[in-house]
Amino acid sequence: MRKKFSNILAPTDLSEAAHAGVQAAFDLVSEGGKVIVLHVIDDIPLTYGYVGMSIPDPQVVARLMKGAEEELEACIPPHPPGIEVTEKVLTGNPFEVIVRLASEEEVDLVVMGTHGRSGLKHALIGSVTEKTIRRSPCPVLVIPPTAQPGSEEGETR
Ligand code: ATP
Ligand code: MN
Numbered sequence: 001m002r003k004k005f006s007n008i009l010a011p012t013d014l015s016e017a018a019h020a021g022v023q024a025a026f027d028l029v030s031e032g033g034k035v036i037v038l039h040v041i042d043d044i045p046l047t048y049g050y051v052g053m054s055i056p057d058p059q060v061v062a063r064l065m066k067g068a069e070e071e072l073e074a075c076i077p078p079h080p081p082g083i084e085v086t087e088k089v090l091t092g093n094p095f096e097v098i099v100r101l102a103s104e105e106e107v108d109l110v111v112m113g114t115h116g117r118s119g120l121k122h123a124l125i126g127s128v129t130e131k132t133i134r135r136s137p138c139p140v141l142v143i144p145p146t147a148q149p150g151s152e153e154g155e156t157r
Contacts, residue, residue, distance in 0.1 A: 006033035009107040011098045013116040013128070014039055014071045021143045025111040026079045028141075034084040036105060039072050040094040041065065056091075065089050095131035103137045110140045119145075 010025035012018040025035050041064050046054035068089045076085060090097050102110050115126045125133075125142060133140045 004030060005108045006030045007036075007105065007107045007109075008033070009036045009038060009098070009102050009105065009110045011038045011040065011094070011110070011112050011128075011132075012072070012075055013094070014068070014075065015113075015117040015119070017115045017117070017119050017145045018113040019075060020145050021111050021113040022075055023077050024141065024143045025109075026077050026083065028109070028111065029083055031080070032082045032084075034086065035079075036086045036088060036101070036107065037072060037076060038088045038090065038098065038101060039068050040097045041068055041089065041091045042094050044091060061091065065091075094128045095135065098128070098132050099135045099137070107138055109138060110136055112140065112142060114142050114144045 005028050008025045008029050010022045012022050022037060025037075029035050041061075044056045044061055044064065047057040047060070048054060069087065072087050072089060076087070079085070088101070090101075098110065098112075101107075110132060112129055112132065113126070114124075114129060116128060118126070120126070129140075129142055133142070
């Protein structure tokens with residue numbers, strides 16, 4: 001079957017649960033297509049500027065960005081050489097950055113995990129996923145983590 005998505009945005013919080021979404025993006029992209037893998041840093045510690053305003057410390061931000069870039073690189077699954085991969089680390093509110101990039105890059109599809117790092121068992125989907133679905137300019141495909149046999153997620157009732 002010819003795959004039709006040629007420009008996919010795959011946001012990840014670098015957790016195991018989000019990885020299912022990144023993998024699915026690579027499974028779905030068409031030959032010669034592009035996957036943008038995005039991590040948004042949202043918990044930047046603030047320091048105090050001399051006018052009494054809290055500001056992010058540029059050195060701390062640089063260190064966080066570098067660490068995230070390395071982790072993001074490590075999440076890229078094996079893929080055919082024809083697939084173009086763009087890795088991006090940005091700062092801000094995750095869902096706002098995801099929606100803005102989806103629109104700027106005119107992606108066909110956003111693929112993301114139902115859950116991320118906090119993975120609250122009783123919430124149907126994570127808050128970043130929910131807000132992205134509400135505001136996205138394109139379809140959003142939501143991927144659950146692989147259910148482990150015997151785990152709560154594997155139960156059907
Ligand atoms: P919570 O609502 O408590 O954060 P959660 O962490 O389980 O719950 P989400 O944060 O919504 O759930 O994560 C769901 C998906 O959203 C992730 O699999 C990932 O695709 C995306 N996502 C979440 N946070 C980020 C982030 N900081 N950068 C990029 N993508 C993110
Ligand atoms: Mn989260």
